[in-house]
Amino acid sequence: MLELDAMVKHFPFRDSLGRARGAVRAVDGVSLAVPKGSVLAIVGESGCGKSTLGRLALRLIEPDSGSLRFDGEDILALKPAALRSKRREMQLIFQDPFASLDPRMTVEAAITEPLILHKLHRGRQRARVAELLERVGLRPELARRWPHEFSGGQRQRIAIARALASEPRLIIGDEPVSALDVSVQAQVVNLLGDLIRDLGLTFVLISHDLGVVRQIADRVAVMYLGQIVEEAPAEKLFRNPRHPYTRALLAAVPGQGGALKLLEGDIPSPIAPPAGCRFHTRCPYAEAICREVPPPLVQAQEAAGQIHLAACHFQDTLPPATPIREAAADARLARLQSFFIPNREPTA
């Protein structure tokens, strides 16, 4: 239902005389399709272009080229007014709940605004706000409060309620829990999971936190320097990562125990990405061809009936991936829960 094709967005920068001096190639030819009612996660390091991709998918920024379709409709062809009314159906949740709420609007005003803009629930907007607050686990009496009176987790719930207000079918969550305390993250992730299931939302989760991705994503796309390097059903990607970068990301999740070789060096500059495979500068398996020929994103041979794409010349000959130590991860989660949950209910 959401289709991006060959999306490109470069941010040019100029010298003091206004001459173009190059461009940050934030998104460099990305194609994705998110089926109705499914959750696609986009993962990658900071600066890989995943937030830009999220903004492009909502046409909050204009792409340099590519096409964007929502339910088959060409979003890039919409006139400003038509695009504004289309925004009712596609919403965004931001990373930082301390920045995404207008400080001069009460909770009620913030959540009512989409209703006013799209002429929804006329005459019963107040009741609708109360419903939405309850839906995200906040007391409706809090509607008259100001954003500065809430904690990060509560603010994020308010932002979620605001995103839900216009009954969108698509929501893009840009790192929706990354700014929250670990103890609150789990609650908000659970809330998002419930909402996605109950409301049949199509959801794009932009995140660098593989733990969160694992909990709610159906499919995962791994981004590196503005391009997708691997895309697969979530459980397949976690069980059998085919790209060395994906493997490195998975190995970097804490609690894996083993002495896995972690990524060395920083992500190269997106202004002048490496020739050939963009990952070759950090890849432990890189050979001559990787420095010259960009690998195409191709379907894996062995993926029976499922779409599993990877962009690596050697994806079929890599040594078997070290399996994720699921037990270790689960134990860690249990430990965290036992640590945090009693704190929420102090022993009387």
Next chain:
Amino acid sequence: MSSTAGSTAIETGESPASRALRRFMAHKLAMFGLIIVVIFVVAAPLAPWLAPFDPLETSWSRLRKPPSLTHLFGTDENGRDVLSRVLYGARASLMAGTIAVGGAVLIGVPVGLVAGLGGKWVDIVISRIADAMLSIPFLILAIALAAFLGPALENAMIAIAISASPIFVRLTRGMALEARNTDWVEAARAMGNPPWRIGLVHVLPNIIPPLLVQATLAIAEAIIAEASLSFLGLGQQPPSPSWGSMLNSAQRFIEGAPWLAVFPGLAIFLVVLAFNLVGDGLRDALDPRSQKR
């Protein structure tokens, strides 16, 4: 205990505005300034009742009398009561200050919003014009405009309003540019807000505090400007009293009758000081970074 979050929120819902008001009230110097401002603001319209004499009534029998019980501030070179003239002069000064600044805000803020939110070329055109106006010293520009428009209090106010407006253009534009890159403005766009609504409903309420501070300080400047224009004969026309024109006529008698200069000078000093104190107090009270209370 319910499982809903929110039970930990502060129970008193205090708006940003009421918090600022509380902090302002606790600011002693600002309250002192506010009291002086209020005294002048109340006294100016009540001048016909408060003034012991007609400010225009001349008398050959009491030329340049020093302060006495009958004439608390003395009399001037035409035998007019200085206290009455200072009281009536407050009208010209406060009107010039508030109306001129009101005009400057009405011109500067919308133009600044358009520059900040309207896009590259609009911004470049507006900003260059504002820069050009700001490159001329405020008072010189006001004098030139007032001289061009002709000597009258109304023209002086128009001249001051135009001269003061580029400051509001720059200030508004800068803050609008800053706001444009915030998440909450992007959220407003993502929600489907048209550009005018983003400017008026989201950006404007958020930039009002610094504008309020600037406007208060600008009133002090405008009062000085009006006094200066009147001093030069470009503002309030004689025989109507104005602090600036009173100072002008006082300069010829500064040795023999210093009270002619002292009282209007003191009035200007007090009002300007008071507005500055209020402005500083507002800045402290509205500044989100100051953590007091």
